[in-house]
Amino acid sequence: MNLLVILPILIPLTAGALSLLGRHSQRVQAALAVIGSVALVASAVALLLATWEHGHIVTELGRWPAPFGIVLVSDLLAAIMILLSAVTGAATAFYSLGSISIAHRKGGYFPLMHLLLAGVNGAFLTGDIFNLYVWFEVMLVASFSLLILGGERAQMEGAVKYVTLNLVSSALFLSAIGLLYGLVGTLNMADIAVKLGEVDSGMTTVIAMLFMVAFGIKAAAFPFFFWLPASYHTPQVAVSALFAGLLTKVGVYALFRVFTLIFDMDDPLIHQVLLWGAGLTMITGVLGAAAQFEFRRILSFHIVSQIGYMMMGLALASVSVLALAGGIFYIIHHIIVKANLFFVSGLVYRLRGSYELKQLGGLYRDKPWLALLFLIPALSLAGMPPLSGFFGKFIVIRGGVEAGAWALVAAALVVGLLTLYSMTKIWAEVFWKAAPEHTASAPSGSNTLLYATVTGLALITVAIGLGAQPVLVLAQAAAEQLLDPTRYITAVLGEAP
Template structure:
């Protein structure tokens, strides 16, 4: 954190602060994204400039976040407070291994999606502020991962909402407007619950700084704190699209372009899942214990019901939306069993989902481009016509289901280990760990069935459903130069997913370090300079 030298003529809570140059790396990703978004908005009428500018800005953000992650892994959590007001009065950005890793993953997929987005963009689209909105969305996501204050988490949620509205309606098709209404209504409702919880929390504790809440929450009324935690669980559950407040996701994520769907699937729900993990496990652990049975039941329901929706769905991107929802159940499983393995499994699943769900929607966009259809009943014949795309899709289905040795296997392995340990030696009722293990395995099987069904209909079947299903499709469209660029960007992301799955050691070490700071946030509190022990 920043070093300080006190003066005698400043009010209580203020200090003259000298910030080391290395500490600025925590604020630069957010600042670059915000300034880049404003700058690209001014240059949106210049052909080619927005894309090049956005790529340069995101590369700068990635460089800063790599430096931040290395600093956190070497020295522990890092904190910086804006202005001369020190915590808990000032606005703090605080990064631990989880926050820094997720922010880096978000920036990497944003860079890839910027290249992929050229698939659906024409020369006339240069004035739609798409690249500016993408950077604004990245600013909100990065701020949410790095904030150390719950009210500022609310602010970053609002930034994400503004950017996502701008992205989801681009194209002005009736279907997009319908999706925006469904997406907006439930997300505004979630934001209202979040704001209500913040008001109650501030009234009870007099602070919204996460580190300060960890210090003072144990002395507050347990029943009142449990009510606040329940409101936060509801708000973040809606943001993450957990069952039963998940209907908005499959109703809206398939309506914009495939690039926007990929960004939404990779970033937005993962911020909600991360916020739930941070708020319930690290900030309000005592209240989480009271909510553990409800968390467990919701996790089990999300794990089992979501892939059933994917099996029943015929629209390709809507089906993938249900796969995204099923993954949120895996994250919640780690919250319900907050051992070190459980927390690490949740964190690793968030990282895996940022990459894998983004890539799944990207492949879906390529399929739609080649077939000219969104419904799997009107697709077919792509295996013979485009084997590389079929391989990418199959690899991602296996990763999403958690088949070894792909990336999705490792978080589910950690969660299974946590569930088995809970069933044997845990202090909570033994049914929870056992039920969670069965739910995770059922989710893997159902996800594999849903993905295999999609793959067979889209790629293995010769042509569209009907009398001509056994005859090769003659309506497939070849990819042009933009399409080949989109395919290359998708392939790079999938290769990265496979590589990490085959060599997970460094990532597992970082995730375990982050899980340790969530389970015992003493270092996180110390980074802000607040006195007292975290509970």
């Protein structure tokens, strides 16, 4: 049993349990948040290095061999996602220490945060399709609880929309698993890939579409995205940032995993649905953002829009390895940038007491450092060189050119311009224009941890841009692994199909 594969789940589960036991002590919860998040980052780095060296790392739980037992599998995509989850979790933990109230901490904020990270990491590492469903449900319970923490009316309204559509997704997911098990008689994803290749049935396409809809809802893809902008602007900003960074990416990860390992990407229907879904997700998300004038709602719609670029990479994977690598690169970039933009919005709220753009202004003059910290992730999201977003979009679009998907390439370019428009709107309203006559005074208390968190993520964004070559090499290696499923199958089952 390889402990490295278990630690990303075990660490947050242990930290969450201890935090729950010490819920009456704020110092204990703070210490566990810091220790747990740092330990998770360290284990994630170790896992990525080991996976880079060995290709795949497989752990059989209970020493039951696959396909009979439950396995955890780390390939390069899973290891990359675990590291991104750990970094986002650590940033959220430090930001939360400076922003989450005592009342929310007593309500179980930190145990729920650790539980959410455990669910996310479990989804990335599981090699069993039913356990992927289980980890999705762990995430749903933790995220719903975080969403309603505080009990405000807006939170409740957003939570109802959030949980309703996600329960529909869960029902479709479970139905697809049941049909798939009836067809092939196994739940191990590697074994499913082998046995499904021996089945000639129209039911395969039906099951694939069910999975696509279920994961599309989780990823907030068109036309199932409306739950996200209706809910992500309602909770504490640290919760919004954690959700923005990770939750939809688990849906994207599931699409990448299932539609490269189990189902045939050369199927014309799967290919066309992914292509159209990618384009429409990009366009509807960015148009929604352009129409908004509330900081976090703009950012929420842009989550939807940027999911389209990731789906574009997957949609073109069968004809362009570069496009799939670009999709993975874009995930790396987006998780860091999007979480950071939500953290910046929280700082703006602390200084001005509002997320409404019309009620903000003057922060460039009053807080030039914050203005710079906004510009870095904002311009990166818009795809300006030499930041990470430029290379992510460039690689995906170049893959689209290689594949001859000219309509999708055109959509991606237009969406990039409209993203720049949205970021410019925020800059003009929040930072550049004069402050309104009646602005809230900054609350007493230190914002040091908040600034440190935002600065750290901004530096990572710059580092990804300036060090794009090694990140691309890693993304390409992950893409090549995904497009050669026999390597995954052999690692799990011990023999080639």
